[in-house]
Amino acid sequence: MTYLEAILKVLVVGLILGAGLPAIFAVGLVAFSKGAGGAEADGTVTAPNPALKAVGLLLFAVVTAVVVIAILYITKGTIQHHFGFNPVPFIPK
Amino acid sequence: MSGELIILVLLIVTALAFDFTNGFHDTGNAMATSIATGALKPKTAVILAGLLNLVGAFLSVEVAITVTTSVLKIQDGKTGSLISGIDASTGLTIIFSGLIGGILWNLLTWLFGIPSSSSHALFGGLIGAGLAALGSSGVNWSGVLGKVIIPALAAPFIAGLVAACGTWMVYRITRNVMKKRREEGFRWGQIATASLVALSHGTNDAQKTMGVIALALITTGHLTGNVKQNGLPFWIIASCALAIGLGTYIGGWRVIRTLGKGLVEIESPQGLAAEASSAAIILSSSAAGMALSTTHVATGSILGSGVGKPGAQVRWAVAGRMAAAWLITLPCAGLVGALSYWLSDGVEALTGSALAGDGVIFVILVALSGYMYWRAQKQKVDSKNVNADWDDSTNSVVPADVREAAQDPSKPTASV
Numbered sequence: 101m102t103y104l105e106a107i108l109k110v111l112v113v114g115l116i117l118g119a120g121l122p123a124i125f126a127v128g129l130v131a132f133s134k135g136a137g138g139a140e141a142d143g144t145v146t147a148p149n150p151a152l153k154a155v156g157l158l159l160f161a162v163v164t165a166v167v168v169i170a171i172l173y174i175t176k177g178t179i180q181h182h183f184g185f186n187p188v189p190f191i192p193k
Numbered sequence: 194m195s196g197e198l199i200i201l202v203l204l205i206v207t208a209l210a211f212d213f214t215n216g217f218h219d220t221g222n223a224m225a226t227s228i229a230t231g232a233l234k235p236k237t238a239v240i241l242a243g244l245l246n247l248v249g250a251f252l253s254v255e256v257a258i259t260v261t262t263s264v265l266k267i268q269d270g271k272t273g274s275l276i277s278g279i280d281a282s283t284g285l286t287i288i289f290s291g292l293i294g295g296i297l298w299n300l301l302t303w304l305f306g307i308p309s310s311s312s313h314a315l316f317g318g319l320i321g322a323g324l325a326a327l328g329s330s331g332v333n334w335s336g337v338l339g340k341v342i343i344p345a346l347a348a349p350f351i352a353g354l355v356a357a358c359g360t361w362m363v364y365r366i367t368r369n370v371m372k373k374r375r376e377e378g379f380r381w382g383q384i385a386t387a388s389l390v391a392l393s394h395g396t397n398d399a400q401k402t403m404g405v406i407a408l409a410l411i412t413t414g415h416l417t418g419n420v421k422q423n424g425l426p427f428w429i430i431a432s433c434a435l436a437i438g439l440g441t442y443i444g445g446w447r448v449i450r451t452l453g454k455g456l457v458e459i460e461s462p463q464g465l466a467a468e469a470s471s472a473a474i475i476l477s478s479s480a481a482g483m484a485l486s487t488t489h490v491a492t493g494s495i496l497g498s499g500v501g502k503p504g505a506q507v508r509w510a511v512a513g514r515m516a517a518a519w520l521i522t523l524p525c526a527g528l529v530g531a532l533s534y535w536l537s538d539g540v541e542a543l544t545g546s547a548l549a550g551d552g553v554i555f556v557i558l559v560a561l562s563g564y565m566y567w568r569a570q571k572q573k574v575d576s577k578n579v580n581a582d583w584d585d586s587t588n589s590v591v592p593a594d595v596r597e598a599a600q601d602p603s604k605p606t607a608s609v
Contacts, residue, residue, distance in 0.1 A: 103339055103343050107343070107344075107347045109477075109481075110347075110474060110477055110478055110481070111351045111355070113477040114352070114354075114473050114474045115354075115355055115358065118355040118356070118469050118470035118471075118472070118473030118474060119355050119356075119359035119362060119466070119470065121469055122359045122466050122469045123359065123362040123363065125465070126367045127366055129378040129379070129382075130366060132374075133370045133378070167389065171252070171476070173480070174253055174396065174479060174480045177253060177255070178251070178252055181424050
């Protein structure tokens with residue numbers, strides 16, 4: 101059972117981070133692209149929308165932040181060993 | 194220098210050589226999709242991957258701990274000392290033979306351009322040598338099953354599923370985005386995720402070699418058994434990081450070609466989804482100390498990205514050949530490991546010198562590696578022809594024109 105549990109855990113983490121983050125990135129790309137405006141393939145021109153563009157950038161930032169925190173979490177042991185502090189104190193052990 | 198110390202040095206050199214083959218065998222896991230879609234130039238991609246592997250190797254030691262404790266039962270789990278019945282010399286020969294099994298299997302699969310698992314090659318070699326030396330009591334079967342075999346079977350499916358979901362969502366969400374911007378955006382996303390995979394490869398795979406070197410040092414008594422508490426000596430981490438970084442930079446172009454061109458014809462959004470899936474799974478299992486095969490994950494992800502994209506086609510013949518190679522990797526590397534051990538043991542019995550035994554298998558390793566390198570050079574795949582069209586009739590990793598030129602030396606090579 102413990103094996104199955106470990107596998108399910110990796111699957112869930114994989115789906116959240118491995119498929120969820122690309123999806124957020126894609127939504128960010130949609131917002132950013134709509135916000136930037138310009139000519140579509142069919143010739144219609146949309147006006148730039150700074151708010152939408154900002155939403156896109158914000159979503160990109162969210163994705164980046166999650167990635168950085170995840171890496172710090174993995175490095176936690178090593179950082180603690182060599183430098184003596186916990187880089188991600190807000191994540192429960 | 195005593196004989197044991199010479200063997201130890203030879204072993205560390207061999208371990209670093211394995212780390213090097215591990216690097217170049219797996220460059221493709223991170224960079225194949227970026228190279229295939231043109232997001233990165235081949236040379237840029239391998240430099241980036243090499244640097245990130247170097248950095249990644251410093252991040253964690255969880256997997257190294259798994260390697261020292263979960264594969265072979267050389268060490269007593271509680272005290273960290275050698276278990277009774279083996280002396281340091283036998284222990285070293287076991288590890289040495291295991292490494293030889295790993296390297297030779299890695300080089301052979303590289304020659305055929307098959308992205309097989311370097312981790313399985315290593316563990317297979319170690320298990321084979323352990324079996325040959327100590328019988329089935331020398332292997333930590335529950336550790337092998339839980340931390341190596343089961344993750345190996347599950348990993349490609351998990352990765353494929355995650356990548357297929359990711360690919361499907363990404364295509365669905367961005368279907369109305371302007372083509373030019375979509376491509377540009379995903380190219381950047383792809384480079385970022387590929388970098389993450391390279392980083393995670395460094396953390397996961399470099400540690401396997403660190404674990405092996407640590408195991409050897411524990412065997413000779415240079416290192417106490419408790420890696421978890423005391424950490425690893427810095428020189429082990431640094432040298433392994435360098436070896437895997439260099440190996441990655443050299444680039445296993447044959448494997449890159451198979452992964453990027455052979456399995457599915459990949460577009461940037463698929464590349465992004467595949468790499469994101471790989472990075473998430475490799476990193477989360479590194480944190481859990483699971484010695485997962487990065488190759489199985491990456492291949493599963495790339496296949497998944499082909500399944501998840503409407504209308505994409507997967508070359509199942511190539512995938513099938515790979516799956517076959519995966520199944521036989523553990524036993525084959527194990528066989529080579531066992532043969533190496535028997536040979537070394539036999540020579541030792543004849544000459545009475547452990548150094549002679551280990552020296553003989555070292556020389557054989559160098560000779561066979563040289564031969565395979567020479568074979569590969571005759572039908573070369575490199576940064577220039579890595580993206581040449583895939584030959585559907587043969588499914589060979591060697592591009593058609595190189596193959597013809599090699600078969601008919603009178604004809605000048607078309608490339609260069």
